[in-house]
Amino acid sequence: MYHEKIASRSESITLDGYPCHVRIWDDADARAGAPRTPVLLLHGWMDVGASWQFLVDAWAQQQPALLQHYRLIAPDWRGFGQSLPDAPWQAAPRSYFFPDYLADLDCLLNHYAPSTAHLIGHSMGANIALMYAGVRPQRVRCLVALEGFGLPATQPSQAPTRYAQWLDELAQQREGASLVKPYASLEAVAQRLMRNNPRLPLPKALWLAQHWAAPDAQGQWHIRAHAAHRIVNPQLYRVEEVLHLYRQITAPVLAVEASDDSLGLFWKGQLTLAEYHQRLTAIPQCQTALITDAGHMLHHDQPEQLVHWLEGFLR
Numbered sequence: 001m002y003h004e005k006i007a008s009r010s011e012s013i014t015l016d017g018y019p020c021h022v023r024i025w026d027d028a029d030a031r032a033g034a035p036r037t038p039v040l041l042l043h044g045w046m047d048v049g050a051s052w053q054f055l056v057d058a059w060a061q062q063q064p065a066l067l068q069h070y071r072l073i074a075p076d077w078r079g080f081g082q083s084l085p086d087a088p089w090q091a092a093p094r095s096y097f098f099p100d101y102l103a104d105l106d107c108l109l110n111h112y113a114p115s116t117a118h119l120i121g122h123s124m125g126a127n128i129a130l131m132y133a134g135v136r137p138q139r140v141r142c143l144v145a146l147e148g149f150g151l152p153a154t155q156p157s158q159a160p161t162r163y164a165q166w167l168d169e170l171a172q173q174r175e176g177a178s179l180v181k182p183y184a185s186l187e188a189v190a191q192r193l194m195r196n197n198p199r200l201p202l203p204k205a206l207w208l209a210q211h212w213a214a215p216d217a218q219g220q221w222h223i224r225a226h227a228a229h230r231i232v233n234p235q236l237y238r239v240e241e242v243l244h245l246y247r248q249i250t251a252p253v254l255a256v257e258a259s260d261d262s263l264g265l266f267w268k269g270q271l272t273l274a275e276y277h278q279r280l281t282a283i284p285q286c287q288t289a290l291i292t293d294a295g296h297m298l299h300h301d302q303p304e305q306l307v308h309w310l311e312g313f314l315r
Contacts, residue, residue, distance in 0.1 A: 002207035005057040015107040021082035023049040023074045025056050027067035038113040041074040044123030046225055048081035049074035050211035054204060058303035073112050078104060079226040094170055095228055101128045102135060109139055116141040118314060122299060123147050134245030144254045144310065147296050149263050150279065151237040152270040159236060166234040173227060182220040189213045189221050199301045246282035253286040254313045262296035
């Protein structure tokens with residue numbers, strides 16, 4: 001089992017009546033001293049805030065005074081991790097809508113960083129951060145987007161089919177169809193994580209599995225995610241709107257991608273790296289970085305490489 005080098009502590013707060021679990025890495029002595037710059041670590045889809053532990057440990061190893069300079073704050077997005085009811089596999093809302101995450105981030109910043117903060121997001125978390133930085137540019141000091149590719153462009157003509165698919169999947173859920181399968185043991189959850197990311201070693205997979213899933217009374221392990229996250233979003237992804245948000249970003253942005261073409265592997269040509277790079281040109285201050293020998297979970301695969309880029313960029 002992996003042993004974290006820098007332990008986190010947990011807080012539970014309420015965002016507009018919705019429970020939110022937050023993991024924080026800070027220093028008790030520094031807490032009483034000069035204010036430190038808040039850094040919000042925003043996880044991706046079907047992930048949890050604990051997923052940042054490996055990056056935090058690598059960062060602290062390279063910069064021992066890390067927690068004297070920064071306060072690292074990693075929420076579990078609504079419907080993930082511990083930001084959900086005790087039995088998420090038994091009941092779920094109909095859908096999770098992307099604008100709600102922007103509102104949650106706004107509330108999180110009001111609570112932890114009333115002035116400005118650094119945002120570091122992975123995948124879905126990176127997309128939330130980029131869109132938010134265009135809506136509230138004055139709140140973001142700088143932004144790091146890890147594999148924040150966005151989604152393939154859609155056309156209005158797709159709306160009838162998308163809404164029909166959404167209604168069909170809701171009906172399946174009402175009829176008891178399970179969209180998130182249970183696992184027999186913690187080890188089985190770890191094996192699932194390693195299938196998702198072959199570079200993830202077993203000790204890290206076991207450590208992450210205990211945060212990524214939880215057992216029920218019968219000893220079955222369930223992913224800490226509402227089944228509704230598996231239902232198609234009826235809202236179309238409108239690239240033109242996203243690009244208008246990007247143009248409003250005033251913070252410097254570092255867009256980091258992995259050497260494995262995870263975009264091509266996932267979208268099969270529906271969205272290409274060339275198209276993603278073209279979208280980045282809408283951001284006024286944007287530089288790119290490449291992490292070698294890494295896949296989509298690059299903050300797990302090569303945290304030391306990522307820290308090198310973070311150190312230079314945040315300074």
